[in-house]
Amino acid sequence: MSTPRITGKARLAGVLGHPVAHSLSPVLHNYWLERLGVDGAYVPLPVAPDQFVTAVRGLQAAGFRGANVTIPHKEAAFAIADEVAPMARVAGSVNTLVFGEDGRIRGSSTDGxxxxxxxxxxxxxxxxxxxxxxxxxxxxxxxxxxxxxxxxxxxxxxxxxxxxxxxxxxxxxxxxxxxxxxxxxxxxxxxxxxxxxxxxxxxxxxxxxxxxxxxxxxxxxxxxxxxxxxxxxxxxxxxxxxxxxxxxxxxxxxxxxxxxxxxxxMLLHQARPGFRAWFGAEAEVDAATVAYVSAVLKR
Ligand SMILES: NC(=O)c1ccc[n+]([C@@H]2O[C@H](COP(=O)([O-])OP(=O)(O)OC[C@H]3O[C@@H](n4cnc5c(N)ncnc54)[C@H](OP(=O)(O)O)[C@@H]3O)[C@@H](O)[C@H]2O)c1
CATH class of the missing domain: 3.40.50.720 (NAD(P)-binding Rossmann-like Domain)
Structure with a gap:
């Protein structure tokens, strides 16, 4: 039997959205996790707007390393972050949350x-x-x-x-x-x-x-x-x-x-800073990544 990739020590992250089923982020992050052999998982998190704060606090309590945030939660993500990177403040948007071990939430905008x-x-x-x-x-x-x-x-x-x-x-x-x-x-x-x-x-x-x-x-x-x-x-x-x-x-x-x-x-590169922060590994946007995601998009 092969060595299990996801163990009890797995690093966890996900994407909060409403709806979230269309998001390519789980496809992309799990592709990188698999390819790099990282003990981790990235999951879709369908969360209604009025449950956003409860969900984020719950993810922190459950040991998640952080999350991406998509429509309609980007303003709420801005508000819940304890620290927001200067360019995310200029952009007025947060799409990446990193949960620190000290309980603080750092927000950034990786689209630019x-x-x-x-x-x-x-x-x-x-x-x-x-x-x-x-x-x-x-x-x-x-x-x-x-x-x-x-x-x-x-x-x-x-x-x-x-x-x-x-x-x-x-x-x-x-x-x-x-x-x-x-x-x-x-x-x-x-x-x-x-x-x-x-x-x-x-x-x-x-x-x-x-x-x-x-x-x-x-x-x-x-x-x-x-x-x-x-x-x-x-x-x-x-x-x-x-x-x-x-x-x-x-x-x-x-x-x-x-x-x-x-x-x-842009879609692929904006995911790299979050991947590095949550999973401690460097994700590469190479021809294989582009081919994999393009094939999923065409399905
Ligand atoms: N590659 C990536 O990673 C990435 C990331 C984010 C977004 N996107 C893409 O970027 C696009 C915009 O996203 P967004 O989040 O910025 O959307 P948004 O906030 O809703 O803005 C939509 C923009 O499109 C304009 N628009 C819509 N219909 C138009 C029409 N018939 N004629 C002229 N202008 C029209 C709007 O102009 P008005 O102000 O006049 O309505 C507005 O400027 C989408 O296609 C999205 O898929 C790609």
Whole structure:
């Protein structure tokens, strides 16, 4: 008989959501645990909003190392954390909770890290992209905020454009205030652009990021792609939508000869900091991981 992987000493973590059945996190973390031979388990935790605090306290009492948090618990996770990392404060979001042995809960937001790591994994020099121009974010929702905060931390000027212009302006105001309250160093430039800007992507933009649900299978417009004709030849185009892996935006970028990065890498990389904190091992996003999760997504 083979050696059991999960023993009485197993390290435990999970994902709190409502619903949580769609979450890829159990698939990904258990894949890494199995591959690395770690004595640990990661479980889905369907928890209704009014049970969130009870559930978190129960997980702490049961010896869990921590948890990921997804919709609708991200604000409650922010509130329950005893310590929140500065960039999570700027992002206004917590998706990873680590339970300390001293009983304290540390919260962080790993989406922005995951986004930048997914670019670096494709060989992109983030500093060089920043030095060539601004980042243009399409969308002003939760993902846009996390990515904008991470880009600001790396010194990018950030331009936000959104179908609902008031939300773009609100995002810029909230980020500016949060940066002043929680971040160190000079604040990079933050501005907005009309959604129906006639010239398409301005030539002084070096990074275009779609954070809307446009282009997503089953989303508001699965065939959507913006006009890239006026864009600079060095423009990097990133789409955080990951279903399908090849969105119409990425296809348009490739047709135009631009570097195009899909959203699956962000999804995988954002999981690494939690895995390290809970299970004490380094998870790798390699070709085998991408192939495994892609196959699950296609089922
Ligand atoms: N790769 C990853 O790891 C990752 C992580 C998080 C999210 N995502 C993906 O990112 C997308 C956004 O997630 P989120 O959590 O930020 O969602 P959200 O907070 O609900 O924001 C949705 C955004 O999409 C825009 N939008 C929706 N329908 C539109 C339409 N018909 N035309 C133009 N804009 C439209 C919204 O604009 P309005 O303000 O005008 O409504 C808003 O800016 C989703 O596709 C999600 O799957 C990927």
């Amino acid at each position: 890290f995951g986004f930048l790591a997914s670019l670096e994994a494709e060989g992109i020099d983030i500093g060089a992209v920043r030095d060539r121009g601004a980042a243009l974010l399409l969308g002003a929702g939760g993902a846009a905020r996390s990515i904008a905060a991470a880009l600001m931390e790396r010194g990018f000027s950030v331009i936000v454009t959104n179908r609902t212009a008031t939300r773009a302006r609100e995002l810029v105001e909230t980020l500016s205030q949060a940066w002043r309250d929680h971040a160190a160093g000079a604040m990079p430039a933050l501005s907005t652009l009309p959604w129906d800007h006639p010239a398409g992507v301005p030539a002084d933009v070096s990074l275009l990021v779609n954070t809307t649900s446009l282009g997503m299978a089953g989303g508001p417009d699965a065939s959507w792609a913006p006009d890239l004709t006026g864009a600079a030849d060095h423009l990097i185009v990133a789409d955080i939508v990951y279903v399908p892996c090849e969105t119409p935006l990425l296809e348009a970028a490739a047709t135009r000869g631009l570097t195009a990065i899909g959203g699956l890498g």
